Amino acid sequence: MIPSESDAVLMARIEARDARALGELYDRYAPRLLGLARRILGGGGEAEEVVQEVFLFAWRSAASYDGGRGAVLSWLLIATRSRAIDRLRARGAGSRPPLRPLEDAGDPPAVDDVEASSADREWQAICRSAVGELPAEQRAVLELAYFEGLTQQEIAERTATPLGTVKTRARLGLMKLRERLRPYRRSGTDAP
Amino acid sequence: MPHSERHEELVALLALGAPLGADAAELERHRAEGCAVCEALLAEGREAATALGASVASTLPPPELRERILGALGPRRASPPPAAPWRVFAAAAALLLAAVVFDDARLRRDREELRSRSADLAGRLHDAETALAERTLRARVLESDDMQMMRLGGSGPQSGARGMVCWSAKARRGILMAGRLAPLPSDRQYELWVFQNGKPVNAGVFDADASGRAVFESAPFPEAEAQNFAVTVEPRGGMPSPTGPVVLVGAPA
Numbered sequence: 001m002i003p004s005e006s007d008a009v010l011m012a013r014i015e016a017r018d019a020r021a022l023g024e025l026y027d028r029y030a031p032r033l034l035g036l037a038r039r040i041l042g043g044g045g046e047a048e049e050v051v052q053e054v055f056l057f058a059w060r061s062a063a064s065y066d067g068g069r070g071a072v073l074s075w076l077l078i079a080t081r082s083r084a085i086d087r088l089r090a091r092g093a094g095s096r097p098p099l100r101p102l103e104d105a106g107d108p109p110a111v112d113d114v115e116a117s118s119a120d121r122e123w124q125a126i127c128r129s130a131v132g133e134l135p136a137e138q139r140a141v142l143e144l145a146y147f148e149g150l151t152q153q154e155i156a157e158r159t160a161t162p163l164g165t166v167k168t169r170a171r172l173g174l175m176k177l178r179e180r181l182r183p184y185r186r187s188g189t190d191a192p
Numbered sequence: 193m194p195h196s197e198r199h200e201e202l203v204a205l206l207a208l209g210a211p212l213g214a215d216a217a218e219l220e221r222h223r224a225e226g227c228a229v230c231e232a233l234l235a236e237g238r239e240a241a242t243a244l245g246a247s248v249a250s251t252l253p254p255p256e257l258r259e260r261i262l263g264a265l266g267p268r269r270a271s272p273p274p275a276a277p278w279r280v281f282a283a284a285a286a287l288l289l290a291a292v293v294f295d296d297a298r299l300r301r302d303r304e305e306l307r308s309r310s311a312d313l314a315g316r317l318h319d320a321e322t323a324l325a326e327r328t329l330r331a332r333v334l335e336s337d338d339m340q341m342m343r344l345g346g347s348g349p350q351s352g353a354r355g356m357v358c359w360s361a362k363a364r365r366g367i368l369m370a371g372r373l374a375p376l377p378s379d380r381q382y383e384l385w386v387f388q389n390g391k392p393v394n395a396g397v398f399d400a401d402a403s404g405r406a407v408f409e410s411a412p413f414p415e416a417e418a419q420n421f422a423v424t425v426e427p428r429g430g431m432p433s434p435t436g437p438v439v440l441v442g443a444p445a
Contacts, residue, residue: 035251124250171201
């Protein structure tokens with residue numbers, strides 16, 4: 001579960017302005033990033049625009065990637081989430097969740113990406129099961145914060161729960177998630 | 193201010209990327225005092241939060257997106273310097289180039305073929321994994337000696353839906369198998385309710401697949417006895433008590 005050496009090599013090549021390396025990084029992770037962007041923004045062109053921005057950011061800022069602080073995939077997921085949430089907030093829908101139809105005509109379906117390595121695929125399954133094992137009410141708070149960018153007050157309103165309970169659930173849920181993922185961490189390096 | 197659970201709650205929200213509003217200043221002050229616990233929790237919390245993003249199913253991008261991105265890159269690495277300018281070597285280089293181009297085309301064909309084979313295998317693996325996961329969770333309830341069953345019928349906007357819950361009071365869990373469920377917008381999910389002491393209790397949220405089917409293992413029931421089950425449509429993530437239309441409900445004996 002440590003970042004593969006080839007990820008680090010790819011980043012070094014990207015830093016040296018090797019466009020083919022960016023293409024390889026894209027083949028490896030674009031489906032994961034597009035999945036996340038669509039989970040936040042729904043179908044349609046905006047999610048693709050976010051993915052484009054993230055790869056251009058990776059191209060420009062490969063030097064700012066610090067392998068000691070996390071895997072390349074984590075770095076890309078953080079960049080994707082923050083850009084997608086910015087767009088979601090810019091829609092100015094206030095506390096209302098956006099309508100995100102799943103079955104937009106012409107949108108490609110969710111897939112298991114072909115380029116993903118087996119370690120990457122395994123990591124996805126571990127994360128999915130760690131999230132899935134959280135108590136439903138804690139998971140709801142985590143997902144509303146992470147995927148919808150809601151404030152604690154908005155989460156309290158949406159779940160009809162007192163604010164104090166939302167805070168407690170956020171702390172407990174994140175703590176549990178951390179504990180479940182702890183066995184997969186390696187010394188000094190994050191899992192991807 | 194000494195470190196407290198309240199700071200840990202704010203750190204968790206910050207790690208999840210939730211705006212802290214009026215509480216931001218308080219946490220800011222506390223961190224400025226150099227709280228090592230909060231810094232460590234924040235780093236680990238951010239990493240754990242990324243697992244939410246890493247858990248999402250992949251989506252195949254349209255082919256033109258790759259071209260669009262690669263076409264928008266700024267300056268690239270300069271080409272390698274040309275070989276020695278001797279004519280004799282230039283001729284050899286041209287020959288070599290032709291061989292490389294030919295080889296490149298062959299490699300590309302091979303790659304396409306491998307890609308299509310690996311797509312096929314990945315699809316089969318996914319199907320097998322899904323089947324295995326479903327079988328494992330069924331075994332947990334179905335092999336308990338106090339397994340009970342209840343049929344659920346469609347209701348309200350989804351009168352065509354059908355379902356069945358198998359549950360075990362010992363395991364305090366149930367398995368819902370449902371079919372003919374309608375597709376939902378992505379901000380909605382189905383939520384299973386178990387009736388205990390006459391009240392619906394949240395037993396977890398789930399999604400139906402593209403053909404309207406779902407096999408779902410419930411969250412643990414707070415009490416052992418279950419009197420009835422129902423499924424409603426709720427905002428994604430679920431609600432603490434039902435707010436949406438009932439689409440499946442049991443008829444207790």
